[in-house]
Each structure stands twice: as structure tokens, then as C-alpha cells.
Amino acid sequence: MVVRAGARLRAAVLGTGLIGGSVLLRLHAAGLDVIGWDPDEATRGQARALGVPTADLLADAVADRDVVFLGGPLPTLPATLVEVAGLTGEDCLLTDVGSTKAELAAFAAAQGLTHRFVPGHPMAGTDRAGLSAAVPDLFAGAAWVLCPAWDGLAAFRRLTALITEVFAARVVPMAADRHDRVVAFASHVPHLLAGALAGAAERSALRDAVLTLAAGSFRDGTRVAGTPPQRTTNMLRGNRAEVLAALAEVTGYLDELSRALRDDEPELLTARYAEAAAARAALTDRPHAEQDLSFPLAGAPADEVAWLGELGAAGGHLSDCRVGGDVVSYRAHLPRSA
Amino acid sequence: MVVRAGARLRAAVLGTGLIGGSVLLRLHAAGLDVIGWDPDEATRGQARALGVPTADLLADAVADRDVVFLGGPLPTLPATLVEVAGLTGEDCLLTDVGSTKAELAAFAAAQGLTHRFVPGHPMAGTDRAGLSAAVPDLFAGAAWVLCPAWDGLAAFRRLTALITEVFAARVVPMAADRHDRVVAFASHVPHLLAGALAGAAERSALRDAVLTLAAGSFRDGTRVAGTPPQRTTNMLRGNRAEVLAALAEVTGYLDELSRALRDDEPELLTARYAEAAAARAALTDRPHAEQDLSFPLAGAPADEVAWLGELGAAGGHLSDCRVGGDVVSYRAHLPRSA
Numbered sequence: 317m318v319v320r321a322g323a324r325l326r327a328a329v330l331g332t333g334l335i336g337g338s339v340l341l342r343l344h345a346a347g348l349d350v351i352g353w354d355p356d357e358a359t360r361g362q363a364r365a366l367g368v369p370t371a372d373l374l375a376d377a378v379a380d381r382d383v384v385f386l387g388g389p390l391p392t393l394p395a396t397l398v399e400v401a402g403l404t405g406e407d408c409l410l411t412d413v414g415s416t417k418a419e420l421a422a423f424a425a426a427q428g429l430t431h432r433f434v435p436g437h438p439m440a441g442t443d444r445a446g447l448s449a450a451v452p453d454l455f456a457g458a459a460w461v462l463c464p465a466w467d468g469l470a471a472f473r474r475l476t477a478l479i480t481e482v483f484a485a486r487v488v489p490m491a492a493d494r495h496d497r498v499v500a501f502a503s504h505v506p507h508l509l510a511g512a513l514a515g516a517a518e519r520s521a522l523r524d525a526v527l528t529l530a531a532g533s534f535r536d537g538t539r540v541a542g543t544p545p546q547r548t549t550n551m552l553r554g555n556r557a558e559v560l561a562a563l564a565e566v567t568g569y570l571d572e573l574s575r576a577l578r579d580d581e582p583e584l585l586t587a588r589y590a591e592a593a594a595a596r597a598a599l600t601d602r603p604h605a606e607q608d609l610s611f612p613l614a615g616a617p618a619d620e621v622a623w624l625g626e627l628g629a630a631g632g633h634l635s636d637c638r639v640g641g642d643v644v645s646y647r648a649h650l651p652r653s654a
Numbered sequence: 655m656v657v658r659a660g661a662r663l664r665a666a667v668l669g670t671g672l673i674g675g676s677v678l679l680r681l682h683a684a685g686l687d688v689i690g691w692d693p694d695e696a697t698r699g700q701a702r703a704l705g706v707p708t709a710d711l712l713a714d715a716v717a718d719r720d721v722v723f724l725g726g727p728l729p730t731l732p733a734t735l736v737e738v739a740g741l742t743g744e745d746c747l748l749t750d751v752g753s754t755k756a757e758l759a760a761f762a763a764a765q766g767l768t769h770r771f772v773p774g775h776p777m778a779g780t781d782r783a784g785l786s787a788a789v790p791d792l793f794a795g796a797a798w799v800l801c802p803a804w805d806g807l808a809a810f811r812r813l814t815a816l817i818t819e820v821f822a823a824r825v826v827p828m829a830a831d832r833h834d835r836v837v838a839f840a841s842h843v844p845h846l847l848a849g850a851l852a853g854a855a856e857r858s859a860l861r862d863a864v865l866t867l868a869a870g871s872f873r874d875g876t877r878v879a880g881t882p883p884q885r886t887t888n889m890l891r892g893n894r895a896e897v898l899a900a901l902a903e904v905t906g907y908l909d910e911l912s913r914a915l916r917d918d919e920p921e922l923l924t925a926r927y928a929e930a931a932a933a934r935a936a937l938t939d940r941p942h943a944e945q946d947l948s949f950p951l952a953g954a955p956a957d958e959v960a961w962l963g964e965l966g967a968a969g970g971h972l973s974d975c976r977v978g979g980d981v982v983s984y985r986a987h988l989p990r991s992a
Contacts, residue, residue, distance in 0.1 A: 439869045459867050488866055498863045501855055506871035508915075509847045511930040512908035517839055518933035520903060524969030524989060525836045527937050528826055529797050531777045533844035535937065536874040542934035545927035549920050556915055563912055565858060567905070570850035574901055577846075577894055582887050589883035592849040595856035596880035599865050599873065631862030651862060 324349040325478070328377045329385045330396060331355075332363055332370075334441060335413045336387025337450030339483075344368045345452045346482045353377035354447075355388070362447045378403050383478065386412040390550045394423045401429055409471050411436040415499065416554035417463055421492035425465075434475050435463040435492055437499070438485060445544045459633065460485035463492045464624045466617040472624075473644050476637040486635065486649070490628035496555050500562035504555055507540050507548055508563060514541035604632075604649040613642050620644070662687040663816070666715045667723045668734060669693075670701055670708075672779060673751045674725025675788030677821075682706045683790045684820045691715035692785075693726070700785045716741050721816065723774075724750040728888045732761045739767055747809050749774040753837065754892035755801055759830035763803075772813050773801040773830055775837070776823060783882045797971065798823035801830045802962045804955040810962075811982050814975040824973065824987070828966035834893050838900035842893055845878050845886055846901060852879035942970075942987040951980050958982070 327350040329340040336354075340363065343350040351369045353376075354360050363370040371377035378384050378400050386396050393414050400410060410433040414420060417435045424433045440458040460479050464472040476487045490498070513534070517526045526534070540548075552559055569588070576585040611620045627634070627648055636647035665688040667678040674692075678701065681688040689707040691714075692698050701708040709715035716722050716738050724734050731752050738748060748771040752758060755773045762771045778796040780787055798817050802810040814825045828836070851872070855864045864872070878886075890897055907926070914923040949958045965972070965986055974985035 439867050441870065459869075461867065486866075488863075490863065494860075494863070495867075498860050498867050501858060501860060501864045502867040502872045503869045506851060506875040508908060508911055509851060509875055510871065511911055511927050512904050513844060513847060513930075514933040515911070515926055515930035516900075516904040516907040518929050519907070520839060522832075522836050522839060523933070525826075525828065525832070525967055526839045527933065527940065528824075528966075528969040528971065528989075529777050529799065529833075529836050529840040530937055531797075531841045532779065533848065533878040534840045536877050537844040537847055538930075538934050538937065539874045540871040541927070541930040542938070543927075543931075545924045545931055548927050549924045552915050552923065553918065553920060556918070560912060560916055562854075566850050566854040567908070569854040569857070570846060570905070573846055573849055573853075574898060577890050578898055580891065580894070582891060585890065586883045586887045588853055589849050589879070589881075589886050591856050592851075592853035592876075592879040593881075593883055595852040595861070595865065596876050599868055599876065600880070602865065628866075629863055631866040633866065651866075 326380065326382045327351075327385070328353065328381045328383075329387060330374060330377060330400065331386065331388025331392075332359055332447050332450070333387060334445050334447075334449050335438060335454075336385065337363070337447035338440075338452060338454035339385050339387065339413060339438070340368060341366070341450055341452035342455065342483055348482070351377050351381075359447050374399065375403055378408075381408055383409040383411070383475070386410065386414075389547075390414050390416065390554045393420055397424060397429065397433065398427060401427065401433070406432065408432065409434070409474055411462070411475055413438055414554070415503070415551045417461070417492035417495045419554065421463055421465075430465045430468045432468065432471050434465075434468060434471050436475070437461040437495065438483075439499075439503070445547065455483040455485045458485050459488045461488045461490050461495050461628070463495060464489050464621050466621045469617050469620060473637050473639055476634055476646075477639075480635055480637065486633035487637075488628045488633045489624035491625050494625075494629060496558045497562070500555055500558040501565075504552055504559045505562045505566050507543070507552065508559070509566070510538050510541040511548070514538040598651075602631075603652045605652050607648045607650060608645060609648060610643045610645045613639070613644060664718065664720045665689075665723070666691065666719045666721075667725060668712060668715060668738065669724065669726025669730075670697055670785050670788070671725060672783050672785075672787050673776060673792075674723065675701070675785035676778075676790060676792035677723050677725065677751060677776070678706060679704070679788055679790035680793065680821055686820070689715050689719075697785050712737065713741055716746075719746055721747040721749070721813070724748065724752075727885075728752050728754065728892045731758055735762060735767065735771065736765060739765065739771070744770065746770065747772070747812055749800070749813055751776055752892070753841070753889045755799070755830035755833045757892065759801055768803045768806045770806065770809050772803075772806060772809050774813070775799040775833065776821075777837075777841070783885065793821040793823045796823050797826045799826045799828050799833050799966070801833060802827050802959050804959045807955050807958055811975050811977055814972055814984075815977075818973055818975065824971035825975075826966045826971045827962035829963050832963075832967060834896045835900070838893055838896040839903075842890055842897045843900045843904050845881070845890065846897070847904070848876050848879040849886070852876040936989075940969075941990045943990050945986045945988060946983060947986060948981040948983045951977070951982060
């Protein structure tokens with residue numbers, strides 16, 4: 317799949333900060349014909365210093381490419397998508413690495429780009445920023461969400477094959493709106509809690525002593541509060557309604573814990589913590605069952621999209637996708653508890 | 655200091671779970687004459703299998719000891735303290751490793767034990783429990799709070815010397831009530847936030863997908879929710895008022911963040927995150943200035959206690975304590991920003 321008609325796949329990555337830069341470095345390390353571009357001249361110089369081909373102009377980067385990854389700040393993605401779509405042919409696959417999906421997916425649909433734009437979200441990162449923090453193996457073993465559309469299945473399959481093969485990521489197929497509800501819990505609310513803990517400590521009269529006594533729980537609980545503030549703001553604004561809804565569920569649970577503590581109900585408090593510990597146990601040790609499934613290419617796209625959506629909703633992922641003859645074959649992994 | 659009049663210091667550790675067990679292993683590895691005791695027979699067998707002397711009876715463990723460390727569940731500490739005080743001589747130094755200090759310190763004062771009981775709290779741990787999770791170097795570089803009293807300075811100095819020398823811990827001198835307010839922020843509220851995040855995820859209809867997409871922020875933010883629930887309940891109940899007060903400060907900050915998000919005020923949201931990031935930056939990189947200070951042993955104890963209290967409140971710690979001639983000499987480390 318990486319090889320196209322005897323030649324190397326031609327890829328471009330636009331916006332080469334932490335995430336886009338890690339995509340770029342991995343594609344380059346994997347031997348693809350890849351070229352990067354970033355609006356920041358210093359970043360382009362950094363990429364060149366790393367030996368990675370880099371264009372000065374976006375138009376030069378995307379010319380004659382098979383696949384283009386759109387990175388950069390979330391608010392810039394719609395405009396970049398339109399620009400790149402206009403500069404590339406109908407066969408050129410487009411995807412993005414933004415942290416929210418529903419708005420951009422709806423925008424792409426309104427632009428008539430569903431057949432070749434696959435909304436994506438690689439779920440990895442660090443609290444640092446920029447190409448200097450990028451590493452080619454950032455996504456190995458990480459979840460990488462792709463949003464399949466019934467009229468974009470060919471593009472989804474091509475991209476799934478590329479990402480499982482080149483990045484060794486777990487491709488999680490998921491509808492864009494579900495993705496946004498899930499990441500509100502899995503990433504955005506944790507950023508709010510970390511910000512609140514670190515911010516309240518910074519403001520406290522006890523600040524200096526708190527930092528000195530900060531144990532693992534405080535260090536872990538505030539880690540993502542070290543993320544560049546503007547990036548966190550963009551991420552949260554891009555998913556506002558879902559973040560506030562998930563936050564209400566988490567603060568509801570927090571109220572239950574604090575009420576049990578205030579009313580001195582130790583059995584209730586312990587029971588609530590046991591419930592929480594169950595999620596934690598599943599997070600660290602959840603066995604998966606492997607399943608191979610094929611769909612006829614001439615079949616109803618809705619069946620394939622429905623199966624993919626259910627797989628992601630159940631906590632499953634894909635590790636392989638092959639198109640051969642008249643079928644597409646997926647290798648799926650599903651939590652045994654599901 | 656570890657050597658007493660030509661002989662090895664004789665120590666006992668009561669309650670040899672994660673924390674007490676790690677104290678026991680370190681004292682043993684350092685070559686002290688140390689003996690452990692735990693109410694659980696299996697734990698005693700485990701300790702013996704590790705080659706560490708272990709008594710079947712508490713009375714045998716503490717007989718003729720120079721220093722006794724009290725571990726075990728928080729609610730058991732007052733009764734154990736009274737029992738051990740009755741079984742040991744006036745020269746026997748007593749300390750504990752419990753996670754809250756004000757109640758036990760007040761109890762010890764009421765029992766007339768201030769001159770030889772030094773409330774302590776080594777700030778390290780894991781989300782596992784029991785002697786099998788214990789490791790001798792758990793406290794290397796960790797903060798270890800000791801609460802100095804004006805009529806217990808000799809005991810405080812002896813214990814500071816022992817802990818800095820044997821455990822390579824940072825001894826943070828701090829009044830018991832301040833300790834409890836600080837750890838409410840530095841440890842207990844983080845446990846509440848982690849429990850709320852993990853518990854709400856466990857209860858959510860999106861649970862399986864959340865666990866699959868769980869990124870670093872969710873994993874870090876829920877880690878201590880994997881702590882044994884009963885231990886967390888004990889810890890929070892032992893510091894209820896301070897925990898609820900600190901929680902109110904943190905939820906106040908959380909409200910500011912969520913309001914800025916709901917009202918779509920990106921500049922305000924970014925400013926709040928910048929404030930939070932400052933605490934995080936100080937946590938990972940805070941240079942310290944070294945200072946040596948001596949007090950005459952015949953001086954006013956209040957001066958020494960006041961200096962020690964200010965040092966801990968300012969985020970400082972001790973790395974050495976020596977009594978020689980008629981002075982006590984401390985080596986202190988203070989954050990440069992303070």
C-alpha cells in the first residue's frame with residue numbers, strides 16, 4: 317500500500333510542530349517520498365537541518381502528492397483544507413491531525429470533500445511543543461482515530477493501511493461526533509482538572525510548601541498543565557459543548573466523593589473509590605480478542621461503516637487493512653470484556 | 655549518628671506495608687540492627703523470606719530499641735503510639751509515617767510524649783500496596799516531613815540526622831497543622847480529582863471508547879485512582895476539614911476555567927492556563943540555595959523551631975543535621991525564588 321504502482325508513495329505534511337513534525341519524521345524514516353512545510357521559517361530550517369525535504373511554499377509541498385497530512389493549530393485547519401483541496405487532484409488523499417473532529421468533518425462535507433478527506437486524530441503528545449520535541453516513534457502503539465464516511469470508504473481504507481503499516485498505531489474507527497464526546501473525557505477534561513490543580517496551587521498562600529511536598533499524585537495530576545496555554549485553549553474551544561458536558565459528569569462524581577467525605581460516610585467513599593479503581597484496572601490490563609473480517613468492495617458501504625463505528629465505540633481498533641481482489645480485509649481487536 | 659556509643663543503632667518498624675516495609679528494607683540495607691513487626695502473619699513471613707529480622711509480638715520488636723517507626727493504617731496509630739510508649743524507655747525515639755499529622759501530634763502532646771515522639775510523613779508511594787511493593791530506595795530524594803516541637807528538639811535533631819543519612823530524603827520541617835493544609839493540596843485533592851475522573855469514566859456510556867482513547871492526560875490524571883480504596887478513604891478522613899477547604903480552592907479555579915470556556919473568552923482561558931503553567935514550571939525546575947546554620951544547644955528552643963518552621967513554609971528542606979560540642983548545625987536548601 318505504501319508503494320504505489322512501483323513507485324514510492326508521495327506524501328506531504330503541513331504544519332510541522334510536535335504532532336505534524338512527528339508524522340513527518342516517521343514518514344521520512346519509513347522511506348516515503350515525503351516533504352514538509354510550515355508557515356514558520358525557523359521550523360522549516362530545523363526540518364532541513366534534520367535532513368527532511370522541506371518546501372518554502374505550501375503549493376510546492378502539496379504538488380503532485382498522493383497523501384497530505386494537515387497539521388498546525390486547530391483554527392487554521394478549515395482554511396488550509398480548502399486551499400490544499402484546490403491545489404491537489406481528486407486522487408490525492410487528505411487527512412488532518414487535529415484534536416477535535418465534528419466541526420472539521422461537517423465543514424469538509426459542506427465543501428464536498430468527504431470522498432477524499434478523512435478526519436484523523438493521533439492520540440499522542442507531550443507537554444512540550446514544536447518540531448524540536450517531535451520524535452518519529454511518537455505514535456507507535458498509540459490510538460489514531462479515523463472517521464469513516466459511507467462515501468469516503470476507499471480513502472479510509474488507504475489511510476488505515478498506511479497508518480497501521482508505517483506508524484504501528486492502533487487505528488480506531490469512530491464517527492466524528494462520538495470522537496469529540498469521547499476525547500472530552502479521555503483528554504480535554506483531564507486538561508481542565510490539571511489546570512485547576514496547578515492554578516489553585518500557584519495562587520495559594522501555601523504555594524512554595526505545596527511544590528516542595530508535591531508527591532506523585534500532584535506531579536501526575538498537573539503534568540498537562542505544562543502544555544503551551546494557547547494550544548490548550550484551542551483544543552478546549554474546538555470541543556466546547558462536549559467538554560462542558562463531560563466536565564459536568566466528572567464534577568458530579570467529585571461532588572459524590574466530597575459529600576461522602578464531608579458527611580463522614582467511609583463505606584460510601586470506599587465504594588466510590590472501588591468504582592473508580594475498576595476503570596483504572598481496565599486501563600492498565602484489558603485483554604483483546606483478534607478478529608479478521610472482510611467486506612465485498614461491491615457491498616453496501618453502510619454495512620462497513622456501521623461495523624467500523626461499532627468497533628470503535630466498543631473500544632476496539634484496527635491493526636491491518638488490505639484491499640485485494642474484490643474484498644477489503646480488516647484485522648480488528650476488541651476488548652474481551654466488551 | 656547512626657552508630658550509638660560504638661554499637662549499631664537499634665531500630666524497629668511496626669506495620670510493614672508499602673511505606674513501613676520500605677523503611678524497614680532501607681534500614682536493613684543500611685546495616686542497622688533493625689527488626690520488623692506486622693499484625694499480619696503472612697507479611698511477617700514475607701519479611702523473613704527477605705532475610706529481615708521479624709518479631710511475632712510487637713513487644714518483642716520494640717524491646718530495647720533506640721528508635722521505633724510506627725506504620726500501619728492511620729486510624730491505628732494513636733493506640734499503637736500509646737502501647738509502644740509504654741513498652742519503651744524515655745530515651746527511645748518514636749516517629750510515625752502516617753499521611754496526616756495534626757490529630758496525632760495533638761494526641762501525642764496530650765499523652766505527654768512530645769519530647770520523644772516526632773510526627774513524620776515520608777512523601778513517597780506507589781498505587782500498589784503491601785510489603786511486596788516495598789523498595790528500599792523509595793524515599794531517596796523524596797520529601798520527608800518532620801514536625802519539630804520546642805520541647806522535642808533533641809528528638810527532632812536525632813531523627814533528622816538519621817533520615818538524611820540513611821534514606822537520603824529531603825527532611826522538610828513543618829508544623830503539624832501546616833503540613834495537613836499543604837498535603838491537602840499536594841496529595842489529597844489530587845486523589846479526589848483522580849477518583850472523580852476515573853469514576854465518571856467507569857460510569858459513562860462511553861467507557862470502553864474512553865479507555866481506548868485514553869491519552870497521557872487521562873492515564874496520568876487517574877493513576878492514583880488505582881490506589882487501594884480503603885487506604886484512600888483513611889487518608890482523606892484523617893484530614894477532612896483541610897481537604898474540603900483545599901478542594902474548594904481547586905474547584906473555584908476549575909469554575910473560572912469552565913466559565914471562560916463557556917463564555918468563549920479565549921484570552922482569559924489562556925491567561926488562567928499560563929498561571930497554572932507557572933506552578934508546573936516551578937515544580938520541574940526550581941533552583942535551590944544552600945545555607946548552613948547553627949544554633950547553640952543552650953539557646954532558646956523557640957528560635958530554632960521558628961527558623962525550622964519558616965524554612966519548611968518557604969519550600970525549603972534539610973539535608974544534614976549534626977550535633978557537636980555545644981551547637982547543632984543544619985544544612986538547609988531554600989528555593990531561590992522564595
